[in-house]
Amino acid sequence: MAEKVNRRSFLKTGGIMTAGTFISGGVQVHAMAGQQEEPAKPMAANDHLQIALIGAGGRGQSDTKTAAQVPGVKVRAVADCYDGRLTHAKELWGADIQTTRDYAEILARKDIDAVIIGTPDHWHMRAAIDAMNAGKDVYLEKPMIHLYSDGPKIIETAQRTRRILQVGSQRVSSMIYRKAKDLLASGAIGKLNMVTAWWDRNSSIGAWNYSVPLDASTTTCDWPRFLGTAPKISWNPEHFFQWRKWKAYGSGEAGDLFVHLFSGTHFVAGVNGPTHAMATGGLRFWNDGRDVPDVLLGLFDYPEGFNLSLRVNFVDGGAESEGLVFTGSEGTMTISGDSVSLSRVPREKEPGYLINSFARNMQKECLAAYRKKYPIAPPTGDIPLGEEKYVALEGYNDTYDHLKNFFDAVRARRPVVEDPVFGFRAAGAALLSNLSYDRKAVVRWDPEKMKVLG
Numbered sequence: 151m152a153e154k155v156n157r158r159s160f161l162k163t164g165g166i167m168t169a170g171t172f173i174s175g176g177v178q179v180h181a182m183a184g185q186q187e188e189p190a191k192p193m194a195a196n197d198h199l200q201i202a203l204i205g206a207g208g209r210g211q212s213d214t215k216t217a218a219q220v221p222g223v224k225v226r227a228v229a230d231c232y233d234g235r236l237t238h239a240k241e242l243w244g245a246d247i248q249t250t251r252d253y254a255e256i257l258a259r260k261d262i263d264a265v266i267i268g269t270p271d272h273w274h275m276r277a278a279i280d281a282m283n284a285g286k287d288v289y290l291e292k293p294m295i296h297l298y299s300d301g302p303k304i305i306e307t308a309q310r311t312r313r314i315l316q317v318g319s320q321r322v323s324s325m326i327y328r329k330a331k332d333l334l335a336s337g338a339i340g341k342l343n344m345v346t347a348w349w350d351r352n353s354s355i356g357a358w359n360y361s362v363p364l365d366a367s368t369t370t371c372d373w374p375r376f377l378g379t380a381p382k383i384s385w386n387p388e389h390f391f392q393w394r395k396w397k398a399y400g401s402g403e404a405g406d407l408f409v410h411l412f413s414g415t416h417f418v419a420g421v422n423g424p425t426h427a428m429a430t431g432g433l434r435f436w437n438d439g440r441d442v443p444d445v446l447l448g449l450f451d452y453p454e455g456f457n458l459s460l461r462v463n464f465v466d467g468g469a470e471s472e473g474l475v476f477t478g479s480e481g482t483m484t485i486s487g488d489s490v491s492l493s494r495v496p497r498e499k500e501p502g503y504l505i506n507s508f509a510r511n512m513q514k515e516c517l518a519a520y521r522k523k524y525p526i527a528p529p530t531g532d533i534p535l536g537e538e539k540y541v542a543l544e545g546y547n548d549t550y551d552h553l554k555n556f557f558d559a560v561r562a563r564r565p566v567v568e569d570p571v572f573g574f575r576a577a578g579a580a581l582l583s584n585l586s587y588d589r590k591a592v593v594r595w596d597p598e599k600m601k602v603l604g
């Protein structure tokens with residue numbers, strides 16, 4: 151979703167779409183304005199929050215740029231293992247910010263209220279726990295865990311230290327997902343029986359082959375610190391900059407992308423997780439030394455009576471796409487990009503007939519008997535609109551709403567939308583796919599107690 155924050159509505163900028171409802175091509179379209187379109191409220195100086203970033207790569211920088219646009223938030227320090235990213239942090243947020251390779255120096259500062267953690271997955275638990283023990287509130291990128299044992303430790307630390315921790319699956323704060331949740335709860339598609347979600351990519355960057363800077367070396371990169379608890383191997387710039395390709399640091403397609411689809415499904419359907427999971431797939435194309443599949447399919451049973459089917463394909467030779475379809479007894483609801491659409495086809499009022507293989511006389515008799523029972527009735531009333539669509543205005547940024555939810559919670563000491571329990575349930579469910587893929591077997595999960603059952 152777009153990262154640009156646009157405070158003014160399209161009406162004011164003279165653009166194409168303004169908030170409101172209109173009919174387009176037989177579809178009723180509702181255009182919705184986001185929080186960032188509202189004028190910023192002035193913030194008292196003693197309400198300002200000072201933040202730091204730990205892990206200043208692509209996502210950490212993007213989160214922090216967005217955080218800096220939330221009124222009353224100031225970026226004060228950045229920690230990272232690659233010097234080039236520390237240099238860029240000063241270019242982005244000013245020469246006076248503190249930069250360091252060692253995040254402990256930042257956590258020791260009393261004036262830092264909260265941290266954003268954008269490290270690779272294998273550092274999530276350690277960095278989050280160190281930050282909370284140092285008294286900081288935490289915005290922790292997804293997936294919350296790398297190993298199942300990380301989950302209870304993060305939850306326990308948040309409870310013990312009374313720190314606020316928001317997990318960074320930003321769709322949970324998206325107004326589009328909120329609308330989808332309300333529509334489902336209002337019965338718009340009847341009883342949910344299936345969710346189908348996918349993420350198909352057709353690019354090298356999409357398959358995690360991120361650029362390695364020309365100055366990458368053990369002088370510019372803190373390799374031992376990057377490795378942390380991962381197996382000690384000699385310097386490898388691809389492992390450093392393309393870490394998603396190895397299980398030692400990342401969590402495969404499941405931890406990277408299924409987790410977003412789980413967070414979205416759990417939020418919209420108001421559920422805690424599946425009881426059974428089965429995954430399959432393979433390494434079909436990107437045979438570049440990675441140890442995780444580039445095609446992954448997962449099937450999940452929910453105790454609420456629906457199935458979830460997930461797919462990530464990094465070798466899709468067609469157009470890239472991503473979406474979630476919620477199928478119910480009365481319609482379907484599709485989330486795609488910054489919109490949610492409803493499609494409802496009313497069930498036929500009569501059962502219909504299938505008689506053309508019978509002898510002609512029998513066809514006639516059957517038709518006469520059918521029409522006696524179901525006489526042709528003239529259509530009454532308006533033809534109902536089959537499709538309805540809710541769209542966010544261009545420039546909508548769900549990460550802004552997610553960070554705003556976090557900073558509001560930090561100020562008011564109130565719960566966030568995506569706490570560590572929600573985060574563990576989403577990431578724990580996602581990682582079932584890796585377990586099932588490795589074991590070639592169905593795995594069971596207790597979504598209430600958040601435990602793998604075998």
Ligand SMILES: NC(=O)c1ccc[n+]([C@@H]2O[C@H](COP(=O)([O-])OP(=O)(O)OC[C@H]3O[C@@H](n4cnc5c(N)ncnc54)[C@H](O)[C@@H]3O)[C@@H](O)[C@H]2O)c1
Pocket residue numbers: 204205206207208209210229230231232235251253268269270271273291292293318319320375376378390391393405406
């Ligand atoms: N919410 C989203 O939509 C979204 C999108 C992309 C990435 N992410 C998540 O964000 C995280 C980072 O992904 P990325 O693409 O930005 O990776 P990246 O490789 O671009 O950045 C990670 C950075 O962490 C640094 N780092 C590693 N160990 C560290 C340590 N001990 N202390 C400080 N810094 C350390 C690295 O030097 C690197 O610069 C991942 O967990 C990923 O899943 C979330």
